[in-house]
Amino acid sequence: MIKGFRDFIMRGNVIDLAVAVVIGxxxxxxxxxxxxxxxxxxxxxxxNAESLAESMIVELPGGAKMSFGLVLAAIITFLLIAAVVYFVFVLPLNKMKEAQERRRAAGVPAAAEAVPATELDLLAEIRDLLASSASEAASEGPKHTL
Incomplete structure (x- = not known):
């Protein structure tokens, strides 16, 4: 049981989640x-209020209060937070991704994509070139010289 718990905690996604919570x-x-x-x-x-949450208060019979300003303030705060997150973080990241995709489409390799070919890749390329040259020679037929 302890080993299972340790394996769960040591998974990469749990550590990533913990980092995300702290950054969040x-x-x-x-x-x-x-x-x-x-x-x-x-x-x-x-x-014209010290705070929007303290405005638009309606007193009901029995001393109860309805605070429309508090609800409106919460909605506006939510929208403002969403706007700040979008325009400060999401939009610039999306623009960077679009620029990266345009570079990829134009054939400019990104730093992570510039991976050197392995010996196996090079041997496979040589094999394919030899096979294509052999098939071209066979399709041209025998050459006659005088």
Whole structure:
């Protein structure tokens, strides 16, 4: 049972997942700082409120409160976070991938693709060249000289 657990923990994908969680936590702090420090004050200024979450509160009978501003703030925060993630991270990465695909299509090898041929590859290429030259010679027929 312990050996199975150790094998599970030592798998590469578990380690990758742990790294992704740590990077995600740091990434969340950056995105939240952008939204909280820049965008939320701008939106609060538009609504003449210290904070959007504290505006649009409706008092109900019995002392209950409905905070439409809080819901609206959560929706706007979500959209802002999605926009920051898209325009700061996803879009540039997609552009880099497109440029890489265009280079590949143009025949410019990427650094990872410039792998030297092995001896087996070279021998196979020589075999194919010899076979094609032999078949061309056979298709031309015998040559007569005078």
């Amino acid at each position: 936590a740091a990434f969340t702090a950056v995105v939240n700082a952008i939204v909280t420090g820049i965008f939320n004050p701008l939106i609060a200024t538009l609504f």
